Amino acid sequence: xxxxxxxxxxxxxxxxxxxxxxxxxxxxxxxxxxxxxxxxxxxxxxxxxxxxxxxxxxxxxxxxxxxxxxxxxxxxxxxxxxxxxxxxxxxxxxxxxxxxxxxxxxxxxxxxxxxxxxxxxxxxxxxxxxxxxxxxxxxxxxxxxxxxxxxxxxxxxxxxxxxxxxxxxxxxxxxxxxxxxxxxxxxxxxxxxxxxxxxxxxxxxxxxxxxxxxxxxxxxxxxxxxxxxxxxxxxxxxxxxxxxxxxxxxxxxxxxxxxxxxxxxxxxxxxxxxxxxxxxxxxxxxxxxxxxxxxxxxxxxxxxxxxxxxxxxxxxxxxxxxxxxxxxxxxxxxxxxxx
Numbered sequence: 001x002x003x004x005x006x007x008x009x010x011x012x013x014x015x016x017x018x019x020x021x022x023x024x025x026x027x028x029x030x031x032x033x034x035x036x037x038x039x040x041x042x043x044x045x046x047x048x049x050x051x052x053x054x055x056x057x058x059x060x061x062x063x064x065x066x067x068x069x070x071x072x073x074x075x076x077x078x079x080x081x082x083x084x085x086x087x088x089x090x091x092x093x094x095x096x097x098x099x100x101x102x103x104x105x106x107x108x109x110x111x112x113x114x115x116x117x118x119x120x121x122x123x124x125x126x127x128x129x130x131x132x133x134x135x136x137x138x139x140x141x142x143x144x145x146x147x148x149x150x151x152x153x154x155x156x157x158x159x160x161x162x163x164x165x166x167x168x169x170x171x172x173x174x175x176x177x178x179x180x181x182x183x184x185x186x187x188x189x190x191x192x193x194x195x196x197x198x199x200x201x202x203x204x205x206x207x208x209x210x211x212x213x214x215x216x217x218x219x220x221x222x223x224x225x226x227x228x229x230x231x232x233x234x235x236x237x238x239x240x241x242x243x244x245x246x247x248x249x250x251x252x253x254x255x256x257x258x259x260x261x262x263x264x265x266x267x268x269x270x271x272x273x274x275x276x277x278x279x280x281x282x283x284x285x286x287x288x289x290x291x292x293x294x295x296x297x298x299x300x301x302x303x304x305x306x307x308x309x310x311x312x313x314x315x316x317x318x319x320x321x322x323x324x325x326x327x328x329x330x331x332x333x334x335x336x337x338x339x
Contacts, residue, residue, distance in 0.1 A: 025287050036116060049066075080102075163182060173204075173205070208222060222245050224243050236261075254276070271291075287309040290305070
């Protein structure tokens with residue numbers, strides 16, 4: 001049954017079942033969440049993220065992300081680069097992208113900051129054709145070369161990808177909007193059109209102190225509630241929850257789903273309960289989360305999802321320190337207390 005599920009999911013991938021990858025620790029991958037986060041860190045930072053979806057399948061879906069960003073204080077600007085790689089299905093379908101980001105900061109009012117950004121990227125899609133089994137090979141029991149003329153239509157695909165984002169924040173609250181695939185690139189591996197749908201996302205959050213009268217020399221515990229809404233084509237999803245930071249430990253829980261919508265199978269639209277734990281040490285933070293799947297798809301695939309995040313914050317010696325800058329208080333999975 002799992003083998004059939006893996007083949008089915010691979011077919012969906014090759015024929016345009018297009019939907020962007022999602023991260024449960026979305027604030028631990030800020031440049032993927034919204035390009036306007038580029039340059040919002042207290043220092044320059046580098047982030048690594050890895051997600052394994054449905055690990056019980058013969059070929060699990062694996063997603064990797066590497067990002068780095070830098071705050072050019074003297075120019076009210078932020079610069080970033082993010083690289084993503086997705087590996088899907090039994091034919092090892094690979095989607096690799098690299099994007100450059102520029103953001104600019106505007107102080108609208110004392111304590112109120114606006115940060116727009118643009119993202120320009122290039123994407124390459126490929127797969128291992130030797131692992132593809134077509135109908136005429138099944139008819140003869142495998143072990144032969146397929147004569148299907150459709151093989152000549154399969155090709156490496158690459159395209160440009162453009163996105164934008166905007167972030168508004170105060171010392172306690174933040175709100176952002178992001179739009180990806182504005183140019184709706186053709187991602188088809190076959191001759192024809194398979195235009196990637198535009199992805200819209202909105203996120204909101206805040207940070208509040210739990211213990212105001214903390215002992216001298218300690219960092220007060222804080223709670224950071226947050227929500228992320230995504231829509232791409234006919235797909236839409238909502239993540240809502242909170243993380244608690246009790247230095248050096250971080251714990252959190254999120255719900256992913258839209259319970260007032262139908263899932264198309266007679267039930268409600270819900271995907272997972274997400275449990276998160278993190279640890280901060282010096283300039284590094286590590287996070288782990290597990291998705292307890294609630295959707296009917298997991299009955300076939302099984303295994304939920306594991307996700308890991310690692311972030312390191314560092315100083316660049318030649319950066320300009322003379323101009324003060326308002327800092328964004330990011331959620332607890334980031335090194336973002338900035339007290």
